[in-house]
Amino acid sequence: MKKNVRKLLAVCLICLLVVSLVACGKGAANTDKDSATSGTSSSGTSNSSTSNNSTSKDASSSEEPTTLSAILRLNAEYVIEGNPIIEELEKRLNIKLEIEAPPVNNYGDRLNIVMASGDLPDIIFLNNMGTLYQGWAADGLLLRLDEYFENSMPNAKAVLTEEELAHTRVQSVDNGLYSLPRVQTKPWDNIIYRKDWLDKLGLKVPTTPKEFAEVMLAFAKNDPDGNGKNDTYGWSYNRVMARFDRNLVNGFNMRPNSVPDENGNYELMQAQEGYFEFMDWLRDMYEKGAMDPEWYLTKMYEDDDKFYAGQIGAAVTNKQTNHITKDGAKVKEVNPDAELIAGPPLRPEGQTVSNVYYNPQIWGNYGISADSEHIDKAIEFLDYGYTDEYNELVFIGIEGITYSSFDREKRICSRTEEQQKAYQKYCSSYATINYQRQDKGLLLGGGSTDEESVLWSNAYEEIGRQTKQISYLPESMLAGINDASVKITDSGITTKCDEYETKYICGQISRDEFVDFIKNEFIPKYEEYMNIIRGSGINK
Amino acid sequence: MRTETLAAATSKKPNNRLRELGAYLVKKRYLYLMSIPGLVYIIIFKYVPMYGIMMAFQDFNFKKGIFGSPFNNFANFKQLFTSDIFYNVFLNSITLSVMRLIITFPIPIILALLLNEIKLKYFKKFSQTFMYLPHFISWVVLGGILTNFLSMNDGLINFLIEYLTGKRINFLGSAEWFRAVIIGSSIWKEAGWGTIVYLAGLSAINPDYYEAATVDGANRYQKLWYITIPGLANTIVVMLILAVGGLMNNGFEQIYLFQNGLNISVSDVFETYTYRIGIVGGRYSYSTAVGLFQSVVAAIMLFSANYVSNKIRGDSLLR
Numbered sequence: 001m002k003k004n005v006r007k008l009l010a011v012c013l014i015c016l017l018v019v020s021l022v023a024c025g026k027g028a029a030n031t032d033k034d035s036a037t038s039g040t041s042s043s044g045t046s047n048s049s050t051s052n053n054s055t056s057k058d059a060s061s062s063e064e065p066t067t068l069s070a071i072l073r074l075n076a077e078y079v080i081e082g083n084p085i086i087e088e089l090e091k092r093l094n095i096k097l098e099i100e101a102p103p104v105n106n107y108g109d110r111l112n113i114v115m116a117s118g119d120l121p122d123i124i125f126l127n128n129m130g131t132l133y134q135g136w137a138a139d140g141l142l143l144r145l146d147e148y149f150e151n152s153m154p155n156a157k158a159v160l161t162e163e164e165l166a167h168t169r170v171q172s173v174d175n176g177l178y179s180l181p182r183v184q185t186k187p188w189d190n191i192i193y194r195k196d197w198l199d200k201l202g203l204k205v206p207t208t209p210k211e212f213a214e215v216m217l218a219f220a221k222n223d224p225d226g227n228g229k230n231d232t233y234g235w236s237y238n239r240v241m242a243r244f245d246r247n248l249v250n251g252f253n254m255r256p257n258s259v260p261d262e263n264g265n266y267e268l269m270q271a272q273e274g275y276f277e278f279m280d281w282l283r284d285m286y287e288k289g290a291m292d293p294e295w296y297l298t299k300m301y302e303d304d305d306k307f308y309a310g311q312i313g314a315a316v317t318n319k320q321t322n323h324i325t326k327d328g329a330k331v332k333e334v335n336p337d338a339e340l341i342a343g344p345p346l347r348p349e350g351q352t353v354s355n356v357y358y359n360p361q362i363w364g365n366y367g368i369s370a371d372s373e374h375i376d377k378a379i380e381f382l383d384y385g386y387t388d389e390y391n392e393l394v395f396i397g398i399e400g401i402t403y404s405s406f407d408r409e410k411r412i413c414s415r416t417e418e419q420q421k422a423y424q425k426y427c428s429s430y431a432t433i434n435y436q437r438q439d440k441g442l443l444l445g446g447g448s449t450d451e452e453s454v455l456w457s458n459a460y461e462e463i464g465r466q467t468k469q470i471s472y473l474p475e476s477m478l479a480g481i482n483d484a485s486v487k488i489t490d491s492g493i494t495t496k497c498d499e500y501e502t503k504y505i506c507g508q509i510s511r512d513e514f515v516d517f518i519k520n521e522f523i524p525k526y527e528e529y530m531n532i533i534r535g536s537g538i539n540k
Numbered sequence: 541m542r543t544e545t546l547a548a549a550t551s552k553k554p555n556n557r558l559r560e561l562g563a564y565l566v567k568k569r570y571l572y573l574m575s576i577p578g579l580v581y582i583i584i585f586k587y588v589p590m591y592g593i594m595m596a597f598q599d600f601n602f603k604k605g606i607f608g609s610p611f612n613n614f615a616n617f618k619q620l621f622t623s624d625i626f627y628n629v630f631l632n633s634i635t636l637s638v639m640r641l642i643i644t645f646p647i648p649i650i651l652a653l654l655l656n657e658i659k660l661k662y663f664k665k666f667s668q669t670f671m672y673l674p675h676f677i678s679w680v681v682l683g684g685i686l687t688n689f690l691s692m693n694d695g696l697i698n699f700l701i702e703y704l705t706g707k708r709i710n711f712l713g714s715a716e717w718f719r720a721v722i723i724g725s726s727i728w729k730e731a732g733w734g735t736i737v738y739l740a741g742l743s744a745i746n747p748d749y750y751e752a753a754t755v756d757g758a759n760r761y762q763k764l765w766y767i768t769i770p771g772l773a774n775t776i777v778v779m780l781i782l783a784v785g786g787l788m789n790n791g792f793e794q795i796y797l798f799q800n801g802l803n804i805s806v807s808d809v810f811e812t813y814t815y816r817i818g819i820v821g822g823r824y825s826y827s828t829a830v831g832l833f834q835s836v837v838a839a840i841m842l843f844s845a846n847y848v849s850n851k852i853r854g855d856s857l858l859r
Contacts, residue, residue, distance in 0.1 A: 297800055490623055
């Protein structure tokens with residue numbers, strides 16, 4: 001009897017183990033499915049017709065909506081499930097969107113894995129125009145768009161210039177167009193300062209590297225927050241986001257690798273005279289304690305967090321002066337008396353405007369899977385993305401839900417508190433396909449109240465007056481440059497350069513050691529790279 | 541007493557072998573049935589994905605996939621062994637791993653022995669739980685906590701050091717301190733959890749030995765030296781062999797979180813290198829080659845440790 005009980009128990013345990021294994025397997029499958037469709041929103045079935053000069057999207061209620069899958073880079077606050085904006089978009093195009101949205105910070109990693117899996121969604125935000133993108137195009141993962149662009153994408157064709165399209169053409173595959181660029185209005189780069197700190201210390205907004213260093217030192221040493229503690233710094237150098245931030249390097253007359261000097265000579269940025277001046281300037285500020293002593297720990301936007309927390313008094317940004325309105329609110333959460341002011345990019349002594357080099361502002365690119373079963377619908381979706389109608393819908397939203405009124409001329413919105421919350425959940429600049437109007441103007445100005453709007457507009461205009469934008473094409477679009485770049489990366493010299501720069505700024509190596517490394521080790525590794533640029537005659 | 545084993549069943553005459561093996565399996569059928577889910581798991585999730593190793597020998601083509609991509613005559617390995625950065629990464633990985641093994645391996649054993657000596661039951665349970673807790677905190681969170689503690693600006697530890705010595709130490713921004721931070725944080729996070737195996741080993745020691753030793757007049761130190769440690773020896777050897785097998789693994793998260801421009805010369809290990817080349821750079825074939833090399837070295841170390849254990853003690857994990 002006992003033996004039978006033991007047998008029964010053993011059989012039960014085995015069954016339990018097998019069932020749990022199967023259940024785990026199913027659970028995993030469900031989880032995958034859930035995660036893949038977490039962004040799925042229910043499709044609208046009603047017939048919606050939206051007329052527009054450029055588009056007319058008549059979705060027939062008699063037709064079943066086409067399911068389009070997409071991998072998109074969307075901010076963490078953005079809600080996909082039950083999003084009325086997405087539902088409206090689905091109605092307009094008679095589609096059902098299944099959106100996968102990996103976190104912004106490691107979107108690139110996730111995208112690389114998706115591309116390597118070969119199981120691609122219909123619409124892909126590629127966020128890449130370099131070696132990887134060109135490899136995906138050459139391997140046949142992406143649909144070639146040239147013909148579609150000419151014949152079936154009137155909106156995209158009306159908006160995108162050849163200069164912009166050049167960035168997404170793949171020279172190694174017959175200069176084919178394998179994605180369309182997400183173009184952004186050229187921003188006014190600026191540096192945001194704590195105005196209350198400047199006022200308290202009797203300082204004015206700095207415009208040159210020398211003035212900037214003096215103000216930063218004062219922020220660090222003269223107790224600008226008045227708490228009696230030595231707990232503030234001027235600023236934090238975020239090299240992860242921008243090694244040669246335009247706001248800073250223009251003050252040292254540095255120009256991009258692909259821009260020749262007045263004699264037509266191309267020079268690597270590290271080979272230019274201004275580079276060592278820039279490094280000396282950073283080292284001097286570090287040594288004097290004007291900048292965040294742990295700037296090198298920054299992985300993403302930790303410097304912004306320090307600014308919001310009132311630890312540093314200046315933030316270098318390209319957010320079109322949004323820091324003084326949208327992000328300014330975060331500063332006020334910590335210190336309600338905080339006031340912000342936007343300053344121009346730094347300029348050399350004696351100049352009245354900052355010469356800022358801008359390449360076409362392409363913030364990622366959209367492609368379509370070559371294996372998509374709904375190519376026509378995906379093309380239609382992407383083309384619609386270049387209309388004001390689409391971009392205003394996903395970025396500004398729907399009247400009554402995300403705003404109460406929208407001034408199309410001033411490009412400002414009024415929102416109630418509830419609408420503001422809905423706006424943050426359902427709308428996002430990340431969701432735009434063309435982050436500008438069809439006439440290349442701003443989609444939306446800064447500020448959500450009249451007061452903020454005036455503040456933002458004044459700052460925007462003032463920075464504009466003090467900035468001269470110089471357009472150029474980057475070398476990334478040149479044939480062969482990516483292979484040369486891979487060789488450089490493989491040599492480990494870029495990692496070593498990071499180390500040397502960091503050590504030099506932090507005073508851990510001498511100037512001679514640093515200069516010797518840059519001149520005798522670093523620059524020679526770029527010989528082939530620079531020869532490609534020289535041979536191309538780009539930007540001459 | 542009847543002791544029948546699979547080896548015994550299969551060591552008889554060939555004519556009888558199959559029949560006896562069958563009888564043995566029928567007799568032990570429930571044990572073997574219970575092992576099936578584990579075997580299935582290992583086959584599906586550990587062995588089947590191994591076909592991906594082929595990528596190391598190919599020019600991987602995204603469209604053609606692993607089975608369609610062309611082989612490239614070991615080009616990835618040639619590139620690997622001629623790369624300047626590779627040897628630095630290899631040296632960093634080995635140095636950190638060996639240091640970690642030497643310093644961290646004995647800690648859980650010592651902790652387990654100490655815990656074993658605690659007589660107050662509730663205090664013992666409390667201590668165990670308290671020591672296990674950091675294991676359940678992710679490296680991302682733990683990294684954030686440690687960064688705050690060790691910060692030059694406002695870190696608690698640096699406040700204490702400054703109070704005592706008058707100066708601060710740049711733990712996070714110096715190559716000299718990187719390994720100490722990594723090893724120290726590893727001990728903090730995993731030493732408590734590592735005691736579980738040894739405590740289980742200790743509970744398996746027959747209490748009669750201790751009683752007999754007490755009767756013979758042995759003191760606590762003698763009991764520890766002559767009963768407890770020999771009783772734990774097998775567990776220690778098995779754990780050591782496993783630890784040597786994992787010698788090439790430094791873990792990605794922990795290293796990546798503490799890596800920066802000032803310590804990159806010692807913090808760039810295989811995990812961060814393959815991440816940079818593979819996931820960020822999208823060069824899967826090359827990063828697979830690096831990973832394969834790492835695995836081969838780890839396997840060699842595992843078998844070497846096993847061989848040495850067998851020779852010295854006549855006992856090992858794999859025979």
